[in-house]
Amino acid sequence: MWRIRIAYKDKGMKDIVTEKTKQSSASLVISREDHAEVFRFSGILNVQSIPPLYLQLDSYLHKSPPGTLCIEAGDLQSCDTAGIALFEWLRQTAHRRQIPVEFRGLQESWKKLLETADQTPLEKTVQAESLEPLAKLGKKTFQIASGFREEIAFVGHLCCALADTLLHPRKFRSQDFWRTCEQVGANGTLIILLLGALFGLILAFSSAMPMKQFGVEIYVADLVAYATIRVLGPFITAVIMAGRTGSAFAAELGTMKINNEIDALQVMALDPVRFLVVPRFAATVLTSPLLVVLMNLAGLIGAGIVVLSLGYPLVTYWNHVQGILDGTDVVVGLCKSLVFGGLVAGIGTLRGLQTGLGPAAVGISTTRAVVSTIIALVVTEGIFSILLYFLEI
Template identity: 35%
Template structure:
């Protein structure tokens, strides 16, 4: 109907609203009306047939929140409900402040980079604080045997360690076969296919065994820790524990931390054996290297390379467990927050594992170890 068509007229300082200022006519209102430049002294809305938040927001945009708030007390033809709606929308818009124009200047990119760096530093400091809190709680708990959570520790060891054996063994077996294939492809040009065994052995003893295991557990176990603790926080179970006088760090974090520290070196050793088995299969089937010859070459490799690889496992386990638990405690109160922090824990854990492994490799290379 013509009467329903929204209109806006300004005569002698009096602003008249007509028709339905609703979401249905929002596109028409947005297209036809511009911000009111002239001074407005009165607001008359006796012929206003409908008003919702979309129309109220547009009216605030046309007049400005301050001007509308000044006109509302003396406005005519407005019911109490519409007056309250306009006032509420104006107050919200005014509280939000003016919109910031989006620019693509290089300084904006630099500012965003600074924010990312600051956020990363804050996360690092938070992780250090959480590590100190956890280790101090561990020292206090070790001295009191009645506070040891043996059942929880064994359950977490089964979940983190025993249940992860198949996927760790299978993945490292396949990676060992792939490394042997690639090494043989390159070394055959030099008539040195026999050194494929050394390539597989050194890579898995020092790097691939522990690194692949840590990455797998970062994706498998860190995410599980975050999801479990995050769900408990959403359901207010952590608050219930604190009310009962129980420490969530000692009750929930320590069993997960100790379980991962114990099981990750064992899984890394299984990964080394599986990777060597994959290389042995390729050597036996494709390179005409017998199993006896393969084992004799592996036995000639100094055992210190195995200790170098396994020595990194407890450090990786400590960081993976701390990051997973910390992100779980940072969950706010929704399922979306649980998903976001679970993703964040996996990304942070994998990044930290690879970064520390690279630093350790450079350090050990310089030290000649």
């Protein structure tokens, strides 16, 4: 345990002592000589002995700032970098209050370290980073505009790469395509089926309750079928894909970016978009409708179970489903799934390619991929709804 003793020896003189039983103890005697206040340090100045000294010094300098400060280090047995930092802090504090400082008894090596500390304008570094609010706003606006420009450029680049692949199919990375199909499609089947069935079940139950009041609970079948096939099936599948696939693309490409693998492709004159993005994009776009079909089927089965539990035969349920849906609804849902699949793959890979420096950047890219994809999905779904309403499809 530390013990700090402050004893007034006589007028204008005080003694600050820090003690530790074994290795580290430092003491400071403050006395007045002529017009200067002398801070006489002795003992060992190191990371252990400084904290209590610092607290005392800080409060002393605030309460009674000296006219001239003299730091006497001749009695010190040893002084490490923490001690030098304390001296530098004293010098800076005195400098701010325009108090002249003089050092006495410093060993040659301590002098050199103090010179090193003196050349360290830490505060300036911090100040340089702080910006005016208007400048911050400008910087942020510029960042958003640059980001938007990058996104448009990426879309153009991807279209060119897709066209190039169609013109030169031998350049297509089929291995990557099939591997991604397996990751996105086959490996995601179970989760899609499970969530689809649960989703159909929940939707049917929640809509059955209010409908029961009017005795039309059989129309649960119409509601669930219409909502699932046209809107919710493709949308929820895309949200699941954003979490599973988009984030995986961002993390994979982001790691490649920080490991300079993307640079390696560029110096080999290989276009990273054609090489990495096209197979992933194609696989996701083509797999997405298959997953949506599974999601729709599972959703309808889930809702069917609820309708069955309400006492209606399955034939009645199926007749209602067939009655409310036609081929256009199924096509609309599948078209949406193609667009959503493209958004998931495009945004995931773009965020991966935009990864900054260091391992933390991969995490940031992954988060950005998921968030941006979900926002894009909601906006696109809104556009689809308005468009389909006015086109009366």
